[in-house]
Amino acid sequence: MSELFTPEELQEVEHLKSLYPEPQAALLPVLWMVQRKYGWISLDAIRAVAELLRLPYAHVLGVVRFYTMFHTEPMGRYHIQVCTNISCMLRGGEQILTFLSQKLGIGHKQRTPDGVFSLEEVECMGACGGAPMIAINEDYYENITVEQVNELLERLRLSAQNSSHTEGNGTNGHPTP
Numbered sequence: 001m002s003e004l005f006t007p008e009e010l011q012e013v014e015h016l017k018s019l020y021p022e023p024q025a026a027l028l029p030v031l032w033m034v035q036r037k038y039g040w041i042s043l044d045a046i047r048a049v050a051e052l053l054r055l056p057y058a059h060v061l062g063v064v065r066f067y068t069m070f071h072t073e074p075m076g077r078y079h080i081q082v083c084t085n086i087s088c089m090l091r092g093g094e095q096i097l098t099f100l101s102q103k104l105g106i107g108h109k110q111r112t113p114d115g116v117f118s119l120e121e122v123e124c125m126g127a128c129g130g131a132p133m134i135a136i137n138e139d140y141y142e143n144i145t146v147e148q149v150n151e152l153l154e155r156l157r158l159s160a161q162n163s164s165h166t167e168g169n170g171t172n173g174h175p176t177p
């Protein structure tokens, strides 16, 4: 991996470290920075974070593998999480998951060949009052219907096409780790 972070991002890491009595406590937000930048957390990134925070590699690896919010392989530009826990399940969450899986031709934790979408079935995301809900990257969509999901997919696909023309590449929108 080339440099994990830019000088500006390293300043942000230093700021995060300063917020805790033990700098190593900044591990979760630093891992989150990596995922936001690259879309996933590679083994090289784990090694680099371990060095940066002076933590054992095995410890950082264990933390990344423990939290399901961290991806250990590349996900799509738009990572769609569908809640199928009790409230969402009772209000159509499973139908939404089935629709997405069929429409995109992918299953749990898979991504489309063009790298635009990935899909994940998740447990309660704390938005039960808006069930059924999905999340796309960091945005929540509550009280959502299959029809609305279909419209969203079309919009996002268009947006991905437009930006890949602008960027002149067909990547999933993240720098290569």
Ligand code: FES
Binding pocket: 083, 084, 085, 086, 087, 088, 089, 123, 124, 125, 126, 127, 128, 129, 131, 133
């Ligand atoms: S059950 Fe779906 S957000 Fe809580």
